Amino acid sequence: MINIDSISKAYGSQVLFEQASLQINPGEKIGLVGRNGHGKTTLLRMLTGMEEQDSGRIQIPGDYRMGYLTQHISFTEKNVLEEAMTGLPEHEKEHYWKAEKILSGLGFSQDDMKRPTETFSGGYQVRLTLAKVLVSDPDLLILDEPTNYLDIVSIRWISGFLRAWPREILLITHDRGFMDSIVTHIAGIHRNIIRKISGNTEKYYEQVAQDEEIYEKTRLNEEKRRKEMELFITRFRAKARLAGLVQSRVKALAKMENREGLKKIENLEFSFRDLPFGGKKIMGCEDISFSYKSKQKSDSFNKSYPLDTIEDETFSKTNSYQDFEVKPLIQDFNLTVTPEDCIAIIGKNGKGKTTLLKILADRLSPDKGEILYNPGVAKGYFEQTNIESLNPNATVEEEILYSHTDLDRQKARNICGAMMFEGDDALKKISVLSGGEKSRVMLAKLLAEPLNLLMLDEPTNHLDMESCDSLLLALDNFSGAILIVTHNEMLLHSLANRLVVFKNNVISIFEGTYQEFLEKEGWEEEIDKNFEKNNEYRTEKSKADDRIKPLGNKELRRLRSDIIKERSKALKHLEKAVEKDEQLIDEFEKKLEKMNQEMQDASEKMDGQKISEIGIKIAKCQSEIDARFDSLEKNMDELEKKSAFFESRLNELQSI
DSSP states (O other): OEEEEEEEEEETTEEEEEEEEEEEOTTOEEEEEOOTTSSHHHHHHHHTTSSOOSEEEEEOOTTOOEEEEOSOOOOOSSSHHHHHHTTSOGGGTTOHHHHHHHHHHTTOOTTGGGSOGGGSOHHHHHHHHHHHHHHTOOSEEEEESTTTTOOHHHHHHHHHHHHTOOSEEEEEOSOHHHHHTTOSEEEEEETTEEEEEESOHHHHHHHHHHHHHHHHHHHHHHHHHHHHHHHHHHHHTTOGGGHHHHHHHHHHHHHSOOOOOOOOOOOOOOOOEEOOOOSSOOEEEEEEEEEEEEEOOSSSOOEEEEGGGSOHHHHHHHOSSTTEEEEEEEEEEEEEEOTTOEEEEEEOTTSSHHHHHHHHTTSSOOSEEEEEEOTTOOEEEEOGGGGGGSOTTSBHHHHHHTTOTTOOHHHHHHHHHHTTOOGGGGGOBGGGOOHHHHHHHHHHHHHTSEESEEEEESTTTTOOHHHHHHHHHHHHHOOSEEEEEOOOHHHHHHHOSEEEEEETTEEEEEOSOHHHHHHHTOSGGGSOGGGTOOOSOOOOOOTTTOOOOOOOHHHHHHHHHHHHHHHHHHHHHHHHHHHHHHHHHHHHHHHHHHHHHHHHHHHHTTOHHHHHHHHHHHHHHHHHHHHHHHHHHHHHHHHHHHHHHHHHHHHHHHHO
């Protein structure tokens, strides 16, 4: 049990906590809510000892272990699996299958687990950091926005994982649906104190609203009573026979608590400017295809480039695409959008959702096919990377003012206020804003334009829970069409009437709501079940009569563990040999490239002796490369055969 007792914390004039208290009891899963900047992350940092409270106590049992998902990313091991294993408790340091299970649930394939950590995107590095926390098996899981950069399949997986977590959780997330699916209690930071209730976010906010309504009614009644008493005292102070009554009222007045009116807490409240559209079809696309090109390299990893972003100098040297492998991302895609549509583009990360939205928004050209907008369509496009388009030297007000020709300064100021840039905040330079504030400016610019088509890529990132609610309401009230990429299932359930689904390397259109999609198709086939199945029976063939015997869970786990240990022992030296071959090939090829340049220089200088010396070195280097390729081929063949053998044994156990 953790006890936070009467803590206070302030940064200069900004008070975050004032005599705030919270108790975390065994088995409680607590969702921590509150506006951005109100102290949620600060509270987590104080719990973990990364910051000190100004006053008050935080009592944590001596043997109590906490696992904290931080935003700081730091890796030390050579590949993903070994990095995840660094989070394992001391007595489980060799239990790599636990790390495999967590990594698989977070979207890492078996091949990914062998890759160096630095080859992954920022999103996957966040997942790896999360995996290290989860495998540490702490008493209290502290998670600060764990769904950032996770795709919808991984979010659904981690939601199930956290629901089954047997100990305590303290969770911060802007995704209300995700939080409500996990927590048993809500702790809210509100007006510098912490209030905890049993239940979900809806119950918490209802309770806060009810308590504040009661407080305000009580305050007004007391104010009225105070004025009546003051008037009585003033009128009858001089009358001797009423002296007793006057004195009693004086004493009562002195004892009365002077309740201050509640300061208004600003919420993000806005609506989009609707532009009427009389047609039946907003836009459409016909036979859209788009590919990435992957540059061939000697090592085991490729770097991918969009077709239209490969540097010209690359082709000036090769004058062809022969050094690039074409990887189709979108093929022969067709879509029609009507004014009543709210189409959600969903799927795992890296499959092409954002690319498709960029193509539909005319921000990226397809390889073939065409986008057709009907006359009268006015579209607005939002994505996180668009914040780079903001002028760092402009103020918030100026960015909004120049977004549309019909805006005057007062209208621009109104929009600033709606997006919580009130007063002098509207005069802040873009350069001093946080990432979340810049995202609000991008949303504000959409409010400045009359639109009938909204195209949004993850608009809830950097918004707190209350702001997400406001965005949902604004989108629900928008009369035009919406195309949205999101992993937020609350938005999907509330808004989407059609879906574009990236699944199993196929793009399909689902005509129905997200709930209907879950009921008819779902995401099950996207998840690697190899580590999630809890087989209740496994078969063991008897040498005598070949009978099938049901085994207990403990015995099943032991059998699987034995096979995995045997596989690790058999494959470890081969994996190291393959890795060494690849490393040496890369080194020799770099030397060869350098010597070829030296040969060219010597040829230009007509230096015969130098040409002869370098030629001998080139021949020797080429011979080393050929030998290493032979070794690599031999080792990989043996590795594949043995891997297949152990995989078949594991599959045989799973299939029974």
